[in-house]
Amino acid sequence: MTNIAFLGLGHMGGPMAANLVKAGHRVIGFDPMPAALDAGRAAGIEISPDAVSAVADVDIVITMLPSGAHVIDAYSGVAGDPGLLASAKPGTLFIDSSTIAVDEARKAHDLALESGHRAADAPVSGGVVGAEKGTLAFMVGASDEDFQTIQPILDVMGGRIVHCGGSGLGQAAKVCNNMILGITQIAVAEAFVLGERLGLSHQALFDVASNASGQCWALTTNCPVPGPVATSPANNDYEPGFAGALMSKDLGLAESAIDLTGVDAQLGRHAREIYRAFADGDGARKDFSGIINTIRAQSADA
Numbered sequence: 241m242t243n244i245a246f247l248g249l250g251h252m253g254g255p256m257a258a259n260l261v262k263a264g265h266r267v268i269g270f271d272p273m274p275a276a277l278d279a280g281r282a283a284g285i286e287i288s289p290d291a292v293s294a295v296a297d298v299d300i301v302i303t304m305l306p307s308g309a310h311v312i313d314a315y316s317g318v319a320g321d322p323g324l325l326a327s328a329k330p331g332t333l334f335i336d337s338s339t340i341a342v343d344e345a346r347k348a349h350d351l352a353l354e355s356g357h358r359a360a361d362a363p364v365s366g367g368v369v370g371a372e373k374g375t376l377a378f379m380v381g382a383s384d385e386d387f388q389t390i391q392p393i394l395d396v397m398g399g400r401i402v403h404c405g406g407s408g409l410g411q412a413a414k415v416c417n418n419m420i421l422g423i424t425q426i427a428v429a430e431a432f433v434l435g436e437r438l439g440l441s442h443q444a445l446f447d448v449a450s451n452a453s454g455q456c457w458a459l460t461t462n463c464p465v466p467g468p469v470a471t472s473p474a475n476n477d478y479e480p481g482f483a484g485a486l487m488s489k490d491l492g493l494a495e496s497a498i499d500l501t502g503v504d505a506q507l508g509r510h511a512r513e514i515y516r517a518f519a520d521g522d523g524a525r526k527d528f529s530g531i532i533n534t535i536r537a538q539s540a541d542a
C-alpha cells in the first residue's frame with residue numbers, strides 16, 4: 241500500500257483516484273468543487289480540508305488539473321497559500337497527469353527538484369471511459385529510477401504505460417500524437433464530404449479507404465459519418481466523445497510547441513485554427529469528428 245495524495249477529482253481524476261483506492265492504496269484527495277468531493281468520499285477517498293494538508297505525509301502526489309497555470313500555481317502556492325512543494329516531506333514523488341505545455345511541464349519538474357522532491361509528467365489518453373475502466377494510456381517523462389517507482393501505480397489506472405524519456409517528454413509525446421489526430425480527423429471528414437459531392441456512398445468510401453493507404457484511427461474507430469462504424473460518436477449526434485474544446489486545447493499546446501521549436505508545421509497550425517473556431521461555435525461539447533458538419537456547411541453550393 242502506498243500513501244497517495246490526489247489533487248483534482250474531476251471527470252478524469254475522480255475515477256482514476258477511485259481505482260487507486262480499489263487497488264488497496266490509501267488516497268487522500270482534494271478538489272475545490274463540493275460535488276467532486278462528495279463523489280470522492282463515496283469512492284473511499286479520504287477527503288482533505290485543503291490541498292496542502294493532503295500532501296503533508298504521503299509518498300506520491302498526483303495532480304489532474306485543467307491547465308499548466310493550475311499546476312504551477314498549485315505547486316508554488318498563490319496568495320498566502322504555501323503551495324504543495326513547500327508542504328510535502330522531502331523526496332516526495334510528484335506526478336502531473338494533466339495535459340499541459342511541454343515548457344510548463346519542464347518548469348513544474350524543475351520547481352519540484354529545486355524543492356528537494358522527485359517529479360514526472362504522465363499525461364493520459366483514453367478519456368473518461370478509460371479513466372473509469374483503468375485502461376488509460378500513460379505517456380511518461382521521468383528518470384529511469386522514478387519511472388520504476390511510478391510504473392506499478394500507473395498500472396492500476398492504465399492499460400499501456402510508455403516511458404518516453406526525461407522531463408517533459410511525456411507531454412511531448414501526447415502533443416505530437418494529438419496533432420496527428422486533429423489533422424487526420426479533418427482529412428477524413430474532408431474526404432467524406434468530397435465523396436458525397438462526387439456521388440460516392442459513405443460505405444463504399446469506408447470499405448476502400450479502411451483497407452487501403454487512407455486507413456487510420458480517425459476513419460476506422462472515429463468514423464465521422466453514421467453507419468460504417470457502429471460505435472463511432474457520429475451515430476449518436478457526436479456525443480459523447482472527445483470534446484471539441486479539448487481538441488482545441490491540445491492543438492493550442494501543439495502550437496506552443498511549434499512556436500518553441502520553430503518547426504514548419506503548417507497543417508498543425510491550420511488544424512489549430514479549424515478546431516478553435518469549432519470549439520468557439522457549437523462544437524465545444526461535441527466529439528471533434530463533428531467537424532464534418534462544419535466542412536459540409538462551409539462547402540460552396542455545387
Ligand code: NAD
Pocket residue numbers: 247248249250251252253270271272273276291304305306307310314337338339340364365366367368482486489
Ligand atoms: P475537470 O475540469 O473535470 O477536472 C479538473 C478538476 O481540477 C476540477 O474538478 C477542478 O475543480 C479541480 N481543481 C482545479 N484547481 C485545483 C487545485 N488547485 N487543487 C485541486 N483540484 C483543483 O477536467 P478533466 O476532464 O478531469 O481533465 C483534467 C485534465 O486531464 C486536463 O488537463 C485535461 O486536458 C486532461 N485530459 C482530459 C481528458 C478527458 O477526456 N476529459 C482526456 C485526456 C486528458
